[in-house]
Amino acid sequence: MPPRLPATSYAILGMLSLAPMSGYELLANVEKTIAHFWTISKSQAYSELARLEELGLVSGTDVAQEGAPHKRTYRLTDAGTAELDRWLEEAGYEETKTRSHLLLKVFFASRMRPEVFAEILDRYRTEAERTREHLSHIVDMLDGMPETFYARATALLGVRLAEAGMSWADEVSAAVPEPRTPPAPATAVARAARGILADTPSRPKRRRQRS
Amino acid sequence: MPPRLPATSYAILGMLSLAPMSGYELLANVEKTIAHFWTISKSQAYSELARLEELGLVSGTDVAQEGAPHKRTYRLTDAGTAELDRWLEEAGYEETKTRSHLLLKVFFASRMRPEVFAEILDRYRTEAERTREHLSHIVDMLDGMPETFYARATALLGVRLAEAGMSWADEVSAAVPEPRTPPAPATAVARAARGILADTPSRPKRRRQRS
DNA sequence: GGAAGCATGTAAGATGTTACATGATTAC
DNA sequence: GTAATCATGTAACATCTTACATGCTTCC
Numbered sequence: 001m002p003p004r005l006p007a008t009s010y011a012i013l014g015m016l017s018l019a020p021m022s023g024y025e026l027l028a029n030v031e032k033t034i035a036h037f038w039t040i041s042k043s044q045a046y047s048e049l050a051r052l053e054e055l056g057l058v059s060g061t062d063v064a065q066e067g068a069p070h071k072r073t074y075r076l077t078d079a080g081t082a083e084l085d086r087w088l089e090e091a092g093y094e095e096t097k098t099r100s101h102l103l104l105k106v107f108f109a110s111r112m113r114p115e116v117f118a119e120i121l122d123r124y125r126t127e128a129e130r131t132r133e134h135l136s137h138i139v140d141m142l143d144g145m146p147e148t149f150y151a152r153a154t155a156l157l158g159v160r161l162a163e164a165g166m167s168w169a170d171e172v173s174a175a176v177p178e179p180r181t182p183p184a185p186a187t188a189v190a191r192a193a194r195g196i197l198a199d200t201p202s203r204p205k206r207r208r209q210r211s
Numbered sequence: 212m213p214p215r216l217p218a219t220s221y222a223i224l225g226m227l228s229l230a231p232m233s234g235y236e237l238l239a240n241v242e243k244t245i246a247h248f249w250t251i252s253k254s255q256a257y258s259e260l261a262r263l264e265e266l267g268l269v270s271g272t273d274v275a276q277e278g279a280p281h282k283r284t285y286r287l288t289d290a291g292t293a294e295l296d297r298w299l300e301e302a303g304y305e306e307t308k309t310r311s312h313l314l315l316k317v318f319f320a321s322r323m324r325p326e327v328f329a330e331i332l333d334r335y336r337t338e339a340e341r342t343r344e345h346l347s348h349i350v351d352m353l354d355g356m357p358e359t360f361y362a363r364a365t366a367l368l369g370v371r372l373a374e375a376g377m378s379w380a381d382e383v384s385a386a387v388p389e390p391r392t393p394p395a396p397a398t399a400v401a402r403a404a405r406g407i408l409a410d411t412p413s414r415p416k417r418r419r420q421r422s
Numbered sequence: 423g424g425a426a427g428c429a430t431g432t433a434a435g436a437t438g439t440t441a442c443a444t445g446a447t448t449a450c
Numbered sequence: 451g452t453a454a455t456c457a458t459g460t461a462a463c464a465t466c467t468t469a470c471a472t473g474c475t476t477c478c
């Protein structure tokens with residue numbers, strides 16, 4: 001048993017459980033399948049594969065090709081399969097800690113000119129719509145194939161989330177308040193800061209989760 | 212002009228624009244306000260403040276206290292205010308690249324026992340509901356205060372996203388297919404892999420965004 | 423007596439990104 | 451010719467996390 005692998009390792013083990021493949025193919029397949037919730041960079045793919053091989057969880061074979069460079073194809077070893085399944089059978093999973101650059105700007109947007117805020121919201125809405133289109137195509141394609149139920153489920157959450165984002169953007173852009181043309185007096189600013197900083201309870205601490 | 216700061220720096224500059232505060236207070240305020248989309252660890256808070264001070268964007272003052280350890284309070288300098296506003300006025304923002312440990316497990320969940328999958332979904336739904344409760348309290352509290360419109364907007368997206376997650380969980384758990392009791396023949400597995408790997412278009416490459 | 427809050431930090435390490443580096447083949 | 455695809459990797463760097471380390475005060 002390897003001590004504890006980062007989630008990216010399991011992503012790679014999982015991909016290899018679908019089919020043996022090279023680093024290059026892995027990256028292409030990640031783009032087609034899990035990239036909307038788990039991206040893997042090029043250098044990470046190659047270095048992770050090397051590490052997993054050292055750990056004996058995958059094994060690589062060099063394959064010569066005509067009309068293309070050689071490639072190194074990896075497949076799961078028995079130990080790799082066991083480790084993947086062990087991870088899957090743990091019911092725990094890490095909380096997603098989102099880092100939303102969008103919301104970071106939104107939170108402080110009272111300092112922005114309204115046009116800039118409108119542009120940002122608009123861009124977000126457009127992006128969300130593009131994402132929804134893209135993922136709902138995938139959902140439709142996988143429809144009715146019970147073998148791909150779980151893959152479809154991941155795309156479906158992406159669709160639902162994108163829809164939520166779109167309607168949020170509409171809701172917010174319809175409700176933007178008039179900016180105070182004379183800059184808000186210091187007392188109003190202080191009141192706002194108090195409103196924001198003082199009145200909101202901090203989010204509940206999660207109790208430690210096994211796994 | 213500092214070359215290009217990580218987003219966490221702007222988060223800190225933004226917080227200090229609401230009120231001067233110490234590292235400890237910063238962390239507490241981050242928990243109360245932006246933590247649902249931007250967490251900052253303790254060591255990062257202290258080291259970022261030190262860096263921002265070196266850059267001349269914030270300035271710290273030691274404050275003696277009775278009945279409590281001394282603290283060092285930071286406030287924005289003029290350069291810090293300018294840099295915060297420069298960042299805010301850039302309409303671009305980085306895409307959120309989600310890393311969903313949940314979806315990573317879901318994607319490969321056909322290898323799981325159905326009970327484990329049910330447990331995972333259940334946990335996710337419960338978490339999403341808790342998040343919704345928490346954030347909708349905040350939304351309600353900030354309701355009708357135009358000064359806190361943007362802070363409220365960030366919580367509102369959290370609410371919408373949590374709701375989308377909840378209904379996704381319901382939808383998916385209602386539709387889980389019967390597991391093939393005799394393990395699926397290799398051809399079915401291969402077909403599934405083909406369905407997942409081959410039929411889905413990769414997500415569109417985003418053209419580079421200025422900023 | 424112990425837990426929780428106040429307060430600041432260091433050290434070590436893992437994770438992950440971007441840019442650099444190379445080179446063949448195929449299709450336009 | 452040039453761009454795209456196939457193919458693998460290294461180097462440098464930035465970010466971020468966890469654990470360690472300390473110590474006073476207040477409240478139960």
